[in-house]
Amino acid sequence: xxxxxxxxxxxxxxxxxxxxxxxxxxxxxxxxxxxxxxxxxxxxxxxxxxxxxxxxxxxxxxxxxxxxxxxxxxxxxxxxxxxxxxxxxxxxxxxxxxxxxxxxxxxxxxxxxxxxxxxxxxxxxxxxxxxxxxxxxxxxxxxxxxxxxxxxxxxxxxxxxxxxxxxxxxxxxxxxxxxxxxxxxxxxxxxxxxxxxxxxxxxxxxxxxxxxxxxxxxxxxxxxxxxxxxxxxxxxxxxxxxxxxxxxxxxxxxxxxxxxxxxxxxxxxxxxxxxxxxxxxxxxxxxxxxxxxxxxxxxxxxxxxxxxxxxxxxxxxxxxxxxxxxxxxxxxxxxxxxxxxxxxxxxxxxxxxxxxxxxxxxxxxx
Ligand SMILES: CSC[C@@H](O)[C@@H](O)C(=O)COP(=O)(O)O
Numbered sequence: 581x582x583x584x585x586x587x588x589x590x591x592x593x594x595x596x597x598x599x600x601x602x603x604x605x606x607x608x609x610x611x612x613x614x615x616x617x618x619x620x621x622x623x624x625x626x627x628x629x630x631x632x633x634x635x636x637x638x639x640x641x642x643x644x645x646x647x648x649x650x651x652x653x654x655x656x657x658x659x660x661x662x663x664x665x666x667x668x669x670x671x672x673x674x675x676x677x678x679x680x681x682x683x684x685x686x687x688x689x690x691x692x693x694x695x696x697x698x699x700x701x702x703x704x705x706x707x708x709x710x711x712x713x714x715x716x717x718x719x720x721x722x723x724x725x726x727x728x729x730x731x732x733x734x735x736x737x738x739x740x741x742x743x744x745x746x747x748x749x750x751x752x753x754x755x756x757x758x759x760x761x762x763x764x765x766x767x768x769x770x771x772x773x774x775x776x777x778x779x780x781x782x783x784x785x786x787x788x789x790x791x792x793x794x795x796x797x798x799x800x801x802x803x804x805x806x807x808x809x810x811x812x813x814x815x816x817x818x819x820x821x822x823x824x825x826x827x828x829x830x831x832x833x834x835x836x837x838x839x840x841x842x843x844x845x846x847x848x849x850x851x852x853x854x855x856x857x858x859x860x861x862x863x864x865x866x867x868x869x870x871x872x873x874x875x876x877x878x879x880x881x882x883x884x885x886x887x888x889x890x891x892x893x894x895x896x897x898x899x900x901x902x903x904x905x906x907x908x909x910x911x912x913x914x915x916x917x918x919x920x921x922x923x924x925x926x927x928x929x930x931x932x933x934x935x936x937x938x939x940x941x942x943x944x945x946x
Contacts, residue, residue: 581748581762583612583794589753590637591644591707598651598700600644602632605749609790610888617641620649620662627669627676630781634750635824635860636710639675642666643706646683647699654692659684671873672833672911673824678859679706707752713857714754716925721760721820721855722767724921724928728817729769737770737798739817741807744778744835745787746822746855756822756855758791760923765797773799774810778835780881780908804837808844819845819852820923826854826861828944830916830931831868836909842918854914854931855923861936863945868913879906 581588591602600617606629607613615631617623623645626632632641649662663680670676686702687695728738746757754762764771773792778784785801792799802810810816819841825833832838832854845852865871883900900906919931929935937944 581753581791581795589707589711590632590749591640591752593700598648600641600648602626602641603749604631605633605787606631606886607894608749609786610894617644617648619652620645620665623648624665624669627666633783634745635673635675635822636714636751636756636857637749638670638673639679639859640703640707640710640752642669642676643679643683643699643703646680646687647696647703650687650696650699654695656688656692659687659695670875672875673860674862675824675859682706710752710857710859711754713859713925714748714751714756714759717756717855717857717923718754718759718763720925720927721853721923722763724818724851724853724923725760725764725769725771726767729764732817735770737772738764739772739774739810739815741774741776741810741816741819741841742788743776743784743804743807743819743821743838743841745783745791747788747791749787749791750822751857755791756857756923757820758788759855760820761792761797762795765795771797773797774807774816775799775801776804776807776837776841777801778837779804780877780885782885783835807841808848811844811848811850816845816848816850819850821852821854823854823856823860824911825865825868825872826856826922826936827865827868827872827916828861828863828936829866829933830919830922830936831866831872832914832916832919832931833868833872833874833911834914836912839912839914839918842914846918851920852918853921853923853928854919857925858940858943861940861943863943866933869915872911872913874912875910877908877910879908882906882908
């Protein structure tokens with residue numbers, strides 16, 4: 581997607597041909613800065629500290645982290661150490677495990693001298709494929725928006741609510757939940773996006789609003805608790821969110837607060853769609869509530885907030901009462917029964933074992 585007229589992906593190789601450049605998401609929307617990663621340790625830090633985040637981009641960064649490790653030492657112990665280091669960074673997004681397993685399968689059979697080149701090629705393939713998958717998600721989601729637009733009075737925008745950031749910044753390009761919105765906007769359909777701010781890290785206010793604004797998509801940032809009210813008043817036509825892990829029966833883990841939006845959508849008859857590429861499906865799991873690991877992040881993300889101070893500096897301030905305990909579960913699980921449909925690169929399906937297996941018979945297990 582474009583920033584100030586220039587096309588960017590979220591991850592690319594530096595001019596030296598081996599280091600890896602990412603956009604520092606901790607500085608957005610106030611500063612567009614990049615970070616250059618030169619080792620698997622730096623890639624792991626970037627994922628852990630959310631310099632990069634979003635399930636597909638976490639997977640892509642981990643893949644390049646393995647490539648960086650192989651350049652330094654391609655022996656078996658080094659490969660295993662890099663895979664373990666990167667796997668331990670964040671627990672919920674299954675794209676991380678998927679990318680690392682794919683790297684292991686590509687590299688382990690090779691003699692060590694061949695591994696670095698193969699690792700870079702595999703990481704690049706993962707990135708290119710992610711772009712294609714996300715673009716396809718956009719194409720399959722577009723008719724859903726078009727149908728709603730056709731039922732609205734002429735000129736009235738389709739109001740779409742989204743939570744967290746599932747746009748191009750969370751992937752390599754295009755995004756998942758935002759891909760259909762970009763295609764609808766580019767096709768001339770009037771769309772307007774309600775952007776949940778998404779405490780505690782404010783990915784909605786900081787990242788989704790930033791990228792929608794850069795693309796010229798009309799939107800408004802709302803506090804996380806406003807969605808239900810807007811739905812009761814008929815001001816939300818549909819919800820589209822991303823996901824960090826979807827089980828084989830269609831339960832969906834996504835940023836904390838997603839479940840409450842699904843409940844409100846259900847109560848108000850608002851369609852609730854989840855957009856995902858197939859690497860986000862964990863075919864080994866069925867019961868998302870019981871089995872998806874939920875990341876517990878530092879309490880400081882709740883007690884403190886970062887923002888742009890009046891003097892133009894990015895500063896962090898405390899918002900919670902000093903001394904109060906805080907808890908910070910970073911994701912929740914929305915049961916399949918609350919999901920209207922899953923928008924994937926192969927089409928839209930029911931959030932159910934049958935729906936997913938029907939679209940992905942080659943990937944579904946059992
Ligand atoms: C296309 S990304 C889908 C999800 O990864 C996204 O909605 C999300 O929850 C990201 O969480 P984050 O903690 O910012 O990595």
